[in-house]
Amino acid sequence: xxxxxxxxxxxxxxxxxxxxxxxxxxxxxxxxxxxxxxxxxxxxxxxxxxxxxxxxxxxxxxxxxxxxxxxxxxxxxxxxxxxxxxxxxxxxxxxxxxxxxxxxxxxxxxxxxxxxxxxxxxxxxxxxxxxxxxxxxxxxxxxxxxxxxxxxxxxxxxxxxxxxxxxxxxxxxxxxxxxxxxxxxxxxxxxxxxxxxxxxxxxxxxxxxxxxxxxxxxxxxxxxxxxxxxxxxxxxxxxxxxxxxxxxxxxxxxxxxxxxxxxxxxxxxxxxxxxxxxxxxxxxxxxxxxxxxxxxxxxxxxxxxxxxxxxxxxxxxxxxxxxxxxxxxxxx
Amino acid sequence: xxxxxxxxxxxxxxxxxxxxxxxxxxxxxxxxxxxxxxxxxxxxxxxxxxxxxxxxxxxxxxxxxxxxxxxxxxxxxxxxxxxxxxxxxxxxxxxxxxxxxxxxxxxxxxxxxxxxxxxxxxxxxxxxxxxxxxxxxxxxxxxxxxxxxxxxxxxxxxxxxxxxxxxxxxxxxxxxxxxxxxxxxxxxxxxxxxxxxxxxxxxxxxxxxxxxxxxxxxxxxxxxxxxxxxxxxxxxxxxxxxxxxxxxxxxxxxxxxxxxxxxxxxxxxxxxxxxxxxxxxxxxxxxxxxxxxxxxxxxxxxxxxxxxxxxxxxxxxxxxxxxxxx
Numbered sequence: 001x002x003x004x005x006x007x008x009x010x011x012x013x014x015x016x017x018x019x020x021x022x023x024x025x026x027x028x029x030x031x032x033x034x035x036x037x038x039x040x041x042x043x044x045x046x047x048x049x050x051x052x053x054x055x056x057x058x059x060x061x062x063x064x065x066x067x068x069x070x071x072x073x074x075x076x077x078x079x080x081x082x083x084x085x086x087x088x089x090x091x092x093x094x095x096x097x098x099x100x101x102x103x104x105x106x107x108x109x110x111x112x113x114x115x116x117x118x119x120x121x122x123x124x125x126x127x128x129x130x131x132x133x134x135x136x137x138x139x140x141x142x143x144x145x146x147x148x149x150x151x152x153x154x155x156x157x158x159x160x161x162x163x164x165x166x167x168x169x170x171x172x173x174x175x176x177x178x179x180x181x182x183x184x185x186x187x188x189x190x191x192x193x194x195x196x197x198x199x200x201x202x203x204x205x206x207x208x209x210x211x212x213x214x215x216x217x218x219x220x221x222x223x224x225x226x227x228x229x230x231x232x233x234x235x236x237x238x239x240x241x242x243x244x245x246x247x248x249x250x251x252x253x254x255x256x257x258x259x260x261x262x263x264x265x266x267x268x269x270x271x272x273x274x275x276x277x278x279x280x281x282x283x284x285x286x287x288x289x290x291x292x293x294x295x296x297x298x299x300x301x302x303x304x305x306x307x308x309x310x311x312x313x314x315x316x317x318x319x320x321x322x323x324x325x326x327x328x329x330x331x332x
Numbered sequence: 333x334x335x336x337x338x339x340x341x342x343x344x345x346x347x348x349x350x351x352x353x354x355x356x357x358x359x360x361x362x363x364x365x366x367x368x369x370x371x372x373x374x375x376x377x378x379x380x381x382x383x384x385x386x387x388x389x390x391x392x393x394x395x396x397x398x399x400x401x402x403x404x405x406x407x408x409x410x411x412x413x414x415x416x417x418x419x420x421x422x423x424x425x426x427x428x429x430x431x432x433x434x435x436x437x438x439x440x441x442x443x444x445x446x447x448x449x450x451x452x453x454x455x456x457x458x459x460x461x462x463x464x465x466x467x468x469x470x471x472x473x474x475x476x477x478x479x480x481x482x483x484x485x486x487x488x489x490x491x492x493x494x495x496x497x498x499x500x501x502x503x504x505x506x507x508x509x510x511x512x513x514x515x516x517x518x519x520x521x522x523x524x525x526x527x528x529x530x531x532x533x534x535x536x537x538x539x540x541x542x543x544x545x546x547x548x549x550x551x552x553x554x555x556x557x558x559x560x561x562x563x564x565x566x567x568x569x570x571x572x573x574x575x576x577x578x579x580x581x582x583x584x585x586x587x588x589x590x591x592x593x594x595x596x597x598x599x600x601x602x603x604x605x606x607x608x609x610x611x612x613x614x615x616x617x618x619x620x621x622x623x624x625x626x627x628x629x630x631x632x633x634x635x636x637x638x639x640x641x642x643x644x645x646x647x648x649x650x651x652x653x654x655x656x657x658x
Binding site: 191197218221 | 383496497524526529530532581593600601602609629
């Protein structure tokens with residue numbers, strides 16, 4: 001069952017240097033209970049895409065008229081981008097969708113206890129009494145594996161370690177029972193051994209709560225571990241998407257292939273690392289045609305720099321937008 | 333090995349006071365605890381550990397950027413022999429020309445108000461290594477070319493560059509005074525994957541061209557595995573294992589090394605969840621556990637581990653570990 005449909009999302013920012021395109025013609029869908037990984041490097045627009053789902057982008061952002069985000073809830077469909085007042089947004093923000101961020105220290109208010117922050121949002125989004133909210137919060141803290149949850153409830157964010165803070169973030173995000181959890185680089189600031197614990201926890205929670213996750217990361221290894229499907233973004237466009245096995249085992253788009261080649265792998269220590277040539281262009285100088293053509297090893301002389309490639313099916317539910325894939329059929 | 337090590341570290345301790353007390357000594361935080369290691373000339377030496385393991389402090393101690401509490405660091409190339417802990421002012425100045433640091437964040441490391449040429453030339457001018465402007469310019473152009481920056485780049489300011497280019501500028505600035513030992517502290521951690529590979533390849537080719545010795549500090553085991561020929565693993569201020577890269581990755585001995593290796597998320601979606609997971613979190617370095625520091629998280633810990641500090645032993649040639657159970 002489809003939970004969220006994003007269609008032709010275009011987000012631009014008005015800046016002093018002109019109008020910058022951050023996200024261009026992005027379309028995807030998330031089913032209930034599914035983990036969709038959104039991978040890309042800095043400036044690829046993955047965070048802007050995610051924030052659009054809750055209209056959290058700053059005020060200088062502009063959504064073009066054809067952009068459409070539909071949320072299918074039991075109470076009926078919600079057209080997210082048509083919501084204007086913050087009272088209306090409550091259904092979406094913290095209601096149907098919760099978000100956890102990369103740096104948990106920056107996301108908790110430093111002068112309010114963890115418990116009070118958890119209770120505050122429950123009071124807004126549920127009809128529980130204050131006491132029930134407190135009980136539910138402690139229960140959630142226990143559920144995410146925090147020792148002495150009753151004590152932590154009265155502590156401040158700075159008193160918790162990094163891994164613990166991220167667990168508390170997750171507890172807070174899930175206590176309102178959202179249908180979709182947006183996780184924006186949730187493990188990037190953590191050490192590997194702690195990252196492994198948090199990823200395990202998230203996997204457990206998906207199966208227990210049955211919610212969907214939009215998992216944003218730059219780390220393909222993390223994607224391989226948690227995602228069901230993956231969409232690869234580059235300079236504001238989705239260049240390839242499909243089931244995680246297919247995309248990682250037989251990537252079609254030259255950018256996905258390049259990313260996989262550039263990653264140091266532990267089981268192939270003798271193979272040299274192959275960087276993707278050149279640098280990511282500045283958003284002010286977006287290349288015309290295919291956004292990747294300036295760095296692409298398979299660039300076609302007079303096509304890639306002038307026209308934009310459409311998404312082509314290269315397998316079951318697996319598509320890539322590339323002319324090279326177009327002409328040779330399945331390039332695997 | 334008949335060669336003499338370039339850097340020899342003997343039971344090094346680095347301590348920081350925790351606050352101040354009116355009388356007596358304040359409690360001390362031991363950031364580096366009895367560390368001994370040798371770095372050979374021309375080696376790409378990797379130092380791995382999680383946050384709070386003391387890897388950065390160790391790197392800085394070698395450069396004399398933090399005071400050494402006890403123990404010895406010697407620097408010995410064929411020309412000079414320094415006891416790094418007790419350098420006189422003049423020797424320290426000379427040592428700075430020989431041992432240099434590449435920073436983690438190329439956005440913070442470069443002054444936004446200086447041109448790239450001035451940024452790279454500054455160390456030469458400060459250290460008085462060149463006499464004339466022509467000479468300075470020549471050395472700047474020379475190192476810039478080695479770091480794949482062109483003449484056009486030298487006239488611009490750092491804001492015009494991407495992360496990867498900035499890191500190349502930062503590397504050029506480090507190498508312009510011809511050091512023979514370089515500490516690279518998380519030098520690719522802030523970069524995107526597609527750029528990271530490029531900088532790693534650059535570091536490797538510069539090492540070959542200029543005969544450098546590197547101490548490469550990183551939290552990322554797969555990066556270290558690719559670029560280093562020797563790896564040491566740190567946990568809470570102590571070394572737990574050290575070996576040539578191949579040996580360490582093929583045959584890790586210390587339970588912490590094993591856990592670190594298996595915690596790296598595999599790129600294969602079919603290889604999920606069979607990792608050996610560590611329980612708990614890293615204890616605070618201000619209050620480290622007694623005995624083996626890893627025993628609070630170790631899946632194999634015994635009574636002995638809680639009381640006795642394990643010895644640093646050679647398991648096979650050049651492969652050391654500190655664990656009672658190996």
